[in-house]
Amino acid sequence: MSTVGLVVEYNPLHNGHLYHIQQSRKITDSDAAIAVMSGHFLQRGEPAIADKWARAEMALRAGCDLVLELPVAYSAQPAQWFAYGAIATLAATGVCDAVCFGSESGDAGTLARIADCLASEPEAMRFRLGALLKEGLPYPTAYAQAARELLASEGDADAAFGLSQPNHTLGLHYMLALRKLGSPMAAYSIKREKSDYNQSSITDAAIASATALRKLIGEAGGSMDGLAPYVPASTLDVLRREAAAGRAPITWAHFARPLFHLLGSLPAAELAAYAEVTEGLEHRIKSALRELNAWQVDELLDALKTKRYTRTKLQRTLARILLGHRKEELDADRLESGVQYIRVLGFTARGQELLRRMKKAASVPVIHSAAAGDWPYLAMDVRATAVYAAALPSARPADAWRDYTEPPIRI
Numbered sequence: 001m002s003t004v005g006l007v008v009e010y011n012p013l014h015n016g017h018l019y020h021i022q023q024s025r026k027i028t029d030s031d032a033a034i035a036v037m038s039g040h041f042l043q044r045g046e047p048a049i050a051d052k053w054a055r056a057e058m059a060l061r062a063g064c065d066l067v068l069e070l071p072v073a074y075s076a077q078p079a080q081w082f083a084y085g086a087i088a089t090l091a092a093t094g095v096c097d098a099v100c101f102g103s104e105s106g107d108a109g110t111l112a113r114i115a116d117c118l119a120s121e122p123e124a125m126r127f128r129l130g131a132l133l134k135e136g137l138p139y140p141t142a143y144a145q146a147a148r149e150l151l152a153s154e155g156d157a158d159a160a161f162g163l164s165q166p167n168h169t170l171g172l173h174y175m176l177a178l179r180k181l182g183s184p185m186a187a188y189s190i191k192r193e194k195s196d197y198n199q200s201s202i203t204d205a206a207i208a209s210a211t212a213l214r215k216l217i218g219e220a221g222g223s224m225d226g227l228a229p230y231v232p233a234s235t236l237d238v239l240r241r242e243a244a245a246g247r248a249p250i251t252w253a254h255f256a257r258p259l260f261h262l263l264g265s266l267p268a269a270e271l272a273a274y275a276e277v278t279e280g281l282e283h284r285i286k287s288a289l290r291e292l293n294a295w296q297v298d299e300l301l302d303a304l305k306t307k308r309y310t311r312t313k314l315q316r317t318l319a320r321i322l323l324g325h326r327k328e329e330l331d332a333d334r335l336e337s338g339v340q341y342i343r344v345l346g347f348t349a350r351g352q353e354l355l356r357r358m359k360k361a362a363s364v365p366v367i368h369s370a371a372a373g374d375w376p377y378l379a380m381d382v383r384a385t386a387v388y389a390a391a392l393p394s395a396r397p398a399d400a401w402r403d404y405t406e407p408p409i410r411i
Contacts, residue, residue: 045315094361246394
């Protein structure tokens with residue numbers, strides 16, 4: 001059974017994602033699709049609009065056969081570690097033949113050429129990247145510029161055609177992760193159609209970005225009805241059910257009380273111990289708190305934002321503080337050691353066959369419940385579920401422990 005891997009968030013799953021699933025299976029000639037999906041906190045540091053089991057159901061009903069959780073240690077990370085964790089998870093299954101990702105160009109070949117150049121981490125690249133960061137550029141911008149300069153010096157100036165674009169950056173890091181892990185998985189890319197990543201406006205009758213759809217939900221006071229033209233019927237069913245149960249839509253506003261309690265009560269020196277709190281950001285946070293007009297996370301983000309500290313960087317910082325993730329838990333050596341387990345969130349009948357194969361082929365344990373082990377990253381996922389559950393309008397104490405009690409979704 002040939003299998004393609006997809007790296008996803010589905011926040012929420014929309015028609016563009018459906019196209020990606022269908023085309024990925026088509027261009028790789030795959031019989032099955034495995035989705036590695038972020039859990040309750042996402043790559044840009046945001047909480048997910050609905051919990052991981054609801055979004056896993058969206059994935060299975062849209063054509064994925066097996067949904068695996070990307071540990072929060074990797075899911076709320078910059079592109080380098082987000083991509084590394086996702087590719088490491090797919091590689092650890094032992095049954096994935098290819099990975100297919102969306103990008104602004106659909107040009108996997110050029111991204112592979114850039115990755116070949118950068119995989120050895122050239123000293124010139126590291127030196128230039130460090131210099132640009134010292135100038136105050138955010139990491140994604142600095143990385144793209146350093147890569148362009150290196151490629152130009154090697155006579156391949158046209159290769160870095162769009163590294164400043166977010167999906168090209170992620171695509172490059174998928175390629176670099178494949179090389180670092182020595183994985184034989186083939187890499188493919190599909191061009192994004194009709195809606196750019198992070199595009200907040202809707203310009204097509206059927207395709208809109210997840211960002212635009214979340215904005216649409218917010219403008220409608222939480223109603224999901226306006227999503228109908230832009231999402232599969234199965235996604236709309238799940239979202240309406242979750243909304244009726246008080247489990248969606250979830251935003252940063254739901255976490256304001258616990259977050260501001262931590263930010264206000266912890267001394268600056270203790271804030272500095274958390275992951276993503278760098279270069280004196282703890283003092284900037286403390287200063288900004290005194291200037292706020294309301295206890296609103298969006299207002300805090302606006303107060304903290306600078307050229308160096310992008311909204312995405314700041315959201316990841318707040319997420320790490322909220323979840324209690326300290327620097328030593330997420331140092332580079334630990335992240336580079338790869339995944340410690342594979343957590344199954346859901347599967348179809350074909351996915352069940354993949355799981356049978358993974359019992360022999362996987363390089364790490366395959367688990368269905370947090371009760372299966374005590375790995376550090378699994379403990380972090382359990383904490384993330386508890387924090388997320390406590391923010392739900394209809395929260396019950398039992399919801400905090402769903403990692404132990406909730407079986408995988410079966411479609």
